[in-house]
Amino acid sequence: QVQLVESGGGLVQAGDSLRLSCVASGRTSSNYRMGWFRQAPGKDREFVATLGRSTDTTYYVESVKGRFTISEDNAKNTVYLQMNSPKVEDSELYYCAARRFGPALHPAEIDYWGQGPQVTVSS
Numbered sequence: 001q002v003q004l005v006e007s008g009g010g011l012v013q014a015g016d017s018l019r020l021s022c023v024a025s026g027r028t029s030s031n032y033r034m035g036w037f038r039q040a041p042g043k044d045r046e047f048v049a050t051l052g053r054s055t056d057t058t059y060y061v062e063s064v065k066g067r068f069t070i071s072e073d074n075a076k077n078t079v080y081l082q083m084n085s086p087k088v089e090d091s092e093l094y095y096c097a098a099r100r101f102g103p104a105l106h107p108a109e110i111d112y113w114g115q116g117p118q119v120t121v122s123s
Helices: none
Strands: 002-007 010-013 017-026 032-039 046-051 058-060 068-073 078-084 092-100 118-122
Antiparallel strands (some): 032 046, 046 058
16 A cells, blocks of 8 residues: 655645655555556546656656746655646646556556645636
8 A cells, every 4th residue: 555645735826836745654665656646536547757767868748838937856755846837727636646567657557546635826
């Protein structure tokens, strides 16, 4: 069992920055790759960013490329999502995700989810 605990959500102004953190505990190992998804009310959960199989590989949804950065600190079992220049349309619940043996690209393939803190971007 793996537990994911996120922090860092809240209210931010458009154009500012915000960093989400996700700490993994339990049966964590290098076999799990971490990522971020988001979900708006009444919509499906969508992929945002993930770490790839290798430590220097990352993937992003097109709408956040150049603005968001995913990174990890293995010593702390923590993955981050740095959100620069957020837009009002980035206002959603953000979920940390863990997938065993592969990048966290599709919701159906995720093994564990975090609780989903709200990020609200004001204009």
